[in-house]
Amino acid sequence: MKKRVVIVEDEELVAQDIKAILEDYGYEVPAIFHSAEDLIDNLERIKPDSVIMDIMLEGSMDGIEAAGIIRKKHDVPVIYLTAYSGDEIVKRAMETEPYAYILKPFHERDIRVNLEMALYKHEAKKNRVRLIQQRTINEYLKKSIAEKEQLLRELHHRVKNNLQLIISLLSLQIRYIGDPVMEEFFIDYLNQLRSISMIHERAYPSGGSYIIDFIDYVRSLSMQLLESHGRTSDVKIRIHGDHVELNMDTAVPMGLVISELISNSLKHAFTDGGGEISIELEKLDGRYRLIFADNGPGLPENVKFPDGGSFGFRMIDNLSKQLGGHLEIRRPPRGTIFIFEFTEQVYSERIDT
Structure with a gap:
């Protein structure tokens, strides 16, 4: 012009x-x-x-x-x-x-x-x-983000402290339980809390991000569960798959699902000796697929998912629905396979629904 x-x-x-x-x-x-x-x-x-x-x-x-x-x-x-x-x-x-x-x-x-x-x-x-205006805006945004990240770190620190307090209280209580069934019940809850705590420990690897490396988390969680159940010497857990980073709204329920599946296999699939667990995580087109398998004797014929099983099965079913996922159970000649497809959750969207 x-x-x-x-x-x-x-x-x-x-x-x-x-x-x-x-x-x-x-x-x-x-x-x-x-x-x-x-x-x-x-x-x-x-x-x-x-x-x-x-x-x-x-x-x-x-x-x-x-x-x-x-x-x-x-x-x-x-x-x-x-x-x-x-x-x-x-x-x-x-x-x-x-x-x-x-x-x-x-x-x-x-x-x-x-x-x-x-x-x-x-x-x-x-x-x-x-340029001056943009720099001023950028400086304001940097300051605002830094203040919010500091607040999040403080809240995050308090959450970890509170989780550790609950874990310590349960650990002390378990020492005074004489009933093996009740002891196992409390250990399961203790492991679920530890699975959440481990996510919080990895929530700020780069100075403020809620995104965590989920494969690395599953490896640590698996080792902790093997040690908790005393099965580090006779059960192997193979973990492989794509590099996946999940936010905490997705990682926490997924951690609970995996913790329950591993604990269930350690308690029921390998009662007569050792075995192997395989965990694979795949990236799909906008979704993820978790494949969990063990080589134990498999689920009894009379056990139906989710209502025919334990409280853990019902919890897995509820968490899979929370993640907008689809859970499939396969019964090969040997072992059990859980195939779970899910999407990453966005907190604001989940509130709206």
Whole structure:
């Protein structure tokens, strides 16, 4: 688009000459004014890219006064084109920070060069202002994010402390339980709490992110469960799959599911000796697939999922629904396979539903 330049000159012949020069150089002249008052009244309507203005004009306002108003209220570069070069006039003019000061008589080249420089300087000034504004916004956002991350770290620290307090209380209580069934019941709950605690331990690996490396987490969880059940020497757990990072809204229920599946296999699948558990996590198109398998004797025929099994089966079913997932159980000739497809949860979306 052509740049629009307004001329303010009380000598009509001079104004028309400037207009012809500008148009020859490809500029558009939307208006010529003979007084500063007319310019101020119409400036907002015309919205020019620049103003070329004489200092001595018709009316009660001179060009310097008009330029002062333009500087305060409008972001338009002003170029003085005048025959006045006295020190007092120049000093007043400089206070308005004009983009150029051209003395009459002028050469048409002076008009072109000074106008191009004025437009260039004005654009550069706007870019600097935008850059400063963007930097200010960025600094504010950085500060705001840092404050929120500090708050999250503090809350996260308190959650871990509270989880450890509960775990310690349960651990102490287990020491005084004489009933093996009740002891196993409390150990299961203790392991579920530890699975959640381990997620929180990995929640801030890079200074504030809730995303965790889930495969690494499953390896640590598996070792902890093997040690808890005293099966580190006779049961092997193979863990493999894609590199997957999950947020805590997904990682916590998934950790509970895997913890329950591993505990169930350790308690029921390998009662006559050792065995092997396989855990695989795959990335799909917008979803994930968890494949859990053991090589134990398999589920008894009379055990149906989820209502025909234990409380752990019902918990797994509820958690899979929470994750918008689909759980399939396969019964090969040897062992049991759980195939679970799920999506990563977004907290705000889960609230809305």
